[in-house]
Amino acid sequence: MSKRTNTIDDFLVWAGIILVALSAILDFFLLFTANYLRNMLFTLPIWVLGFACFVIIGNREKNKKTRGKKNKR
Numbered sequence: 001m002s003k004r005t006n007t008i009d010d011f012l013v014w015a016g017i018i019l020v021a022l023s024a025i026l027d028f029f030l031l032f033t034a035n036y037l038r039n040m041l042f043t044l045p046i047w048v049l050g051f052a053c054f055v056i057i058g059n060r061e062k063n064k065k066t067r068g069k070k071n072k073r
Contacts (some may be wrong), residue, residue, distance in 0.1 A: 009057055023047045025056030 006040035030039045 001035050009060060012053040016050050016057070019046055019050030019053065023050060 023043040026043045027040060028044070030036055030043070033039050
């Protein structure tokens, strides 16, 4: 049985999951503050970074698929 090597995609998946979960937890606790909407802006960069990880993965997968089609022709 061969050992699977970790790739940048694996890192981006875990980073995206952790960032989105962290910002969701922070938003939940900020929900009980007086200025929820203003305080929620502090977690907006974390949300953007989390979703950016998944966008990067999607683009890398799309490039892999198109590269494979070009090689077959």
